Amino acid sequence: MNVLVIVLFLSAFLLTRVTILRTAVIVLLLQSLAVAAACVVLGLETSQFHMYLAALLTIIIKAGYIPAALFKIVGRLRREREQNPILSPNYTSLTAALAIVLAYGLIDQALPGVVTRNALAAAIALLLIGLLIIMVRRQAVMQIVGLITMENGIYLLGLSVVKGLPLVIEFGVFLDILVAAVVLVILTYRLKISFLSTDTTQLRKLKG
Template sequence: MDYLVTILVLLVFLQTRIMDLRRAVYCLSAQSAIIALSCIAIGLGTGNIEHGLIPAVLTILVKVIFIPGAVLKIIGELKNEREVVSDINTNSSTVAAALFLVLGYAIVGRVMPDAGAKDVISASILMIMTGLSLMVLRKRAVMQIVGLITLENGIYLLGLLLTRGLPLVVELGVFLDVLIAVVVLVILTGRMRLSFMTTDTSIMKKLKG
């Protein structure tokens, strides 16, 4: 579990440095795979393998294969799309991620000093906050989808850890929720590309009445 968390934190930091859309999606896919592995790990830890296995399979299907696949497909239709002119460069988002990691540890230390898996909780807080900051700092729609999934993964990890396996209905609901959100986002991105010839979300300012 500790290795998994370390790799996860590394991947999240890597995510803050990637500017190329395609690589960002690969990184996201890897991140989701780690989440799936940790599902199994937690399931093994609690001795209830079914509760680990089903979410793991679902995670792999939805977040490792389907969503990245859909996003990659839309990237394939885009040309010359790259997170080029960011208001804030990658260094600041990495520094922000580092701050979030510190914040996560601070929270865990203060709020639940006797929790078992401190690293995992702070890693999930890191993912949540980094996901949000990715959505704020990046302009491309695809990068914002990546941020959303990162955020979602963080929430999922936190929920998994705190409840030792959610009821299956809740998990299915969560997956369906993400799936539909991403489908809508992909469609919207496609429409944006058709209407504005770009997926730069700052162009949406024009819609303000």
């Protein structure tokens, strides 16, 4: 489990540094695989069949379909990359490090002595770093990656606090993420067609 936590931290850090969209999607893919592996580990510990199913769903949706869709769109956005991000990679990494410290601090405050301390901290750090990326990156694809990172964080949190949600709800959550990704990819295509670029800072016409 600790290895996986390290992989997750690493993926979050890498996301703060990448400026090439394709690399960001690869990192996201690795991160989702680590979350799926965490499901399997928990399944081995608790011997619940439910966990393996969750791992399978994670692989199909978050490590399969969503990265595939993102790769496809990134392939059409050859000239797009994260230029002049709102917060430079160095500062973003620094903020991410602070987020990890904050995550450990929160866990020790709210749930002192919890067994899954590291996994929980990773979950909260992913959540915060995902949010950070949505806020400080201009590219639509980077924001989608940030959103899925956030979602991975919440999923990991559920996994380490309550061993995952009941199956029906979990199915629903996965379905929503899938549809959300589809909707966002469609909108990104439309951004490219209408604005000739997927830089979201162009979206500032609606005001007041």
